[in-house]
Amino acid sequence: MSTFYLRTESIKTEDIKKLSVISHQDKEIIKSLILPDPCLLEGSRGTGKSFLLKLTEIEVEENYPNCICVYISFNISSLIKTDDHFQFYHWMLAKTLKALLNNLRKKGISIDTNSASLLSNDESENEEDISQNLKEIVKQYENSYKGKSTINIEALPDIEDVKEAIEIICKENNLDRIYFLFDEAAHVFRPEQQRQFFSLFKDLRSPYITCNAAIYPGVTYFGNSFEPLHDCIYLKLERDIRDTNYVSYFKEIVFNQSDETLKKSIQTHESLFITLALSCGGNPRFLLNTLRDISTFNSKNVEQVIKDFYRNKIWSEHTDLGEKYFGHKALIDWGRDFLEKGVIPSIIRYNDARKSSDKQESTIYFWVHKDAPETVKEALRLLTYTGIIRKIDSGIRATKAELGTRYEVKFGCILSLEPNPHNISKAFFNNLAIAKFLEFGKNSPAYNSILDLVEVINDDEGVFEKSISNILLKPISVLELLTEWQKKTLNDAGIYTISDLHNKTEAELIAKIYNVGPVRARIMKRAVDAELLEYISG
Template sequence: MTTGFYYRTEDIRADKVLYLFVGSQIDREIVNLFKSPVPTVLEGSRGTGKSFLMAVARIELENSFSELKILPVYVAFRGSSLVHTSDPLQFRHWMLTKVIREVLKELRKKGLIVSSYACSLLSDNTNQDQTRLETKLEQIIDNYEKSYQNPGNTVNIINIPDISDVRDAFEDICITLGLERISLFFDEAAHVFRPEQQRQFFTLFRDFRSPYISCNAAVYPGVTHYGSFFEITHDATFKRIERDILEAGYLDFMWEIFQKQADEPVKIAFEKQRSLFNTLAFSASGNPRILFKTLSKSNKVNTSEVESVVRNYYRADIWSEHTKLGEKYIGHKALIDWGRNFIETHILTAIHNKNQWQIKEGKEELTVYFWIHKDVPEMVKEALRLLCYTGIIRKIDDGVRNSHSKIGSRYEIKYGCILSLAPNPQSYSEVLGRNLDIRRFNEFGATHPAYQSLPQQNLQEVQDEEIAIIVRMQLQQSIDVLDITDWQKEKLKGVGVTTIESLLSLDEEYLINNIHQVGAVRARTMKNAATAELLEYLSG
């Protein structure tokens, strides 16, 4: 079976992105929004393709730069978990510095030189040319991102400008260089359990508003805090990336993205057994990363192998990421564990039993949906939000009336989680896929007995001191916890990289010079992919 699927956008070379893009109507709408002057916030759980659609928009803008004169600039905030200084506005200062640095880098790539006036604004009105300014910004960023080694230390922020000066500088850059605008792409902008960072980010997102700057951000469902100064309905266009398994073109879309990446023998094998592919595609509930992971685990293309993958992945593997949240954030552990137990013991069992009864009675309406009363305890809602973040469930809509005309929210649970309970997932899928009905759902009222076991705790925002301790603990873990290939782990261990901290401490040149039989490009790709996964892991 092929192991060549791309799980992460960071692994994909820029010249392959447009080829791999399969533009459904919703995906095309999102890409066009990203390219427009309209501030856009895209929400989706991990693996749904937020970063990939950003990459498509950036590359399309890049390819049309000579015509449109729009400068696309990518800014990743995954390193935020490493920032631990005594500066109360450390995140704002760090990300503002990163934005300036990335804009200057993109301009330099195009051979465009910033005016001395803009340089003075971007260096807090000190006289620096573009080269010295970039060097100074690099030093500030590096000091912030190494601050986890000595939490509480200070970083010299004397050269970090005010946001109004940054806006003025970007306006000057656009006017003097003949640019239409600068388009900023903020990936992984809002991390779980860091509400204060999120609020600072969205305040900055709003403050960047200018005819010469457009902002785009990718966020996670359920755990994003916008703050009191940012109103999502007024300050941006909000979109969700959702691929509904009930849509007529769903299977065709998933088949096309599979064909773009699969080896020819695998394509032929699944073409002959299309129903097996359909089972894995439905099971992923629209998540390309999960589809590729389960395809990679199918060493043979036959019914028993696919059924084994469904049972193993959706009974165990899919829960590991959710459980890790509790291992990393002890204050939330009890609630995270309760949420898992609630889904496995009550939701999944109720849906499975209902479907089996419907099938036995010869009725066609089957479900992967459930309904939660709007007045359930807040801790239940928080547990469900965390389950949305990890993608095990998806909130479809609010204000839905149940069979007794009560109002609540409707959710979808991963199709594969339902299949995994069946003794014959493949045959069950062929019945379930044909008869899904979103109007049919199991109902959980405001006083369901399961709520009696809710943990007695008040969730509080995780403080920087607590995050610093957590990060130190995570850095000591083996690289085996990272979601990278076994080949990457083997090569890293071969040069003495065994812990997360040891990987973080090495630069690309070390790996290029010390990994035998691997060229510079491949070593750099491996380092970048591993580091991206590392920082996502640390971020929650």
């Protein structure tokens, strides 16, 4: 049976290269991430940003002996709740320095007392003491969701001292550069966290430091002090279904994780695989998700999975964001209605009309006027985050030479509405014309039901904290990527809620799971943590 890894966090570092498929675009992205200039890598959920960061870490490790790569994930950021106004900045700084010291230790690099004193505001000169202090600060922040905490951050150094210490470490150990790879840069529904992240991102600029980060499209708040066009190299991770090597690229991704039975089935029914690959619209996680749900690889099952996933599951995941994060619920629900009741029916009517007129044209594209209400733009940004739509370009002229932004609806979302999706997939794809798109002007009646932006979005921390508390009380059954055996095993060990699971250390979990050895329990712990934190982070 094939085992598909849906998240990079579940893959052992030694298996990353074995599972990797590198396109020309991927090579260029990795090359850019190794440049001295800071980079931001933008991509929707499931497109492979974390995987490319990990490949970059391996590339530096293997081919740049005078450089060090430090990979840091901030996916637990939603649980921070203290009296510190700059809590996220301070937590990030402590977590970053802790990760740096761990990496230096693994490399056998010790730091002298001068560097140590710069990395500690309490004048500690012992590397182990500093590491322990940082570990304690990080732990206090990450446990602060249990009750609002006041944390003593006196031991944290000034950012200028951090840069000076890193310069000394590099010079004394013949290092050219230290790369920080930030994943899950900040919680997408906490704009203040994102602004503080980009403050740290910019503050760490130095001839000896390069910061790179993975971010989401449309839902990233840079703050007033950071300008993406001037302060970094801005990269986009997108895979266009119209690219020449698109199908072969995704086929190789699947084959790297498939058993021989599935490989043979795909080779025998290649057209079915092409339909699945096109349906995912460039998102590897979507493709692997649909393949995982196919018991026998035949047209009946493939068509049923396409209908189930792109008519229901993909929308349920988007709606679930509103159920998790109450402050954005109205906007998330409106965005779904706008697509399902406005955009997609209009696209289908257009395609049917062109077909009736014997015109070999079809579309999955729509256009929104540049002066459309901000609420509309915000709702569309959230739809790009979940990957239901993709922003193709802006400044596109439509009827009457008006300017706007062009979007692509996921191929599978349109195809799944057909009675027999596979039967029409090839002709539908071959007739796609990007120059043909549905238009929604600045005063479109489709916007009438949306309220003023201020009334729709509630970024109040109290609302967010209530959302997080609600998430933590949910049963572990909501974690879809856990197997039924895992869920039952955890329940048998007295772990029923997300909070129960999150509060268990690896040692505690291993001790509680009966008849399961430490190695298997540790693998399970890694898998559940990845799924748990993905669920919490949106």
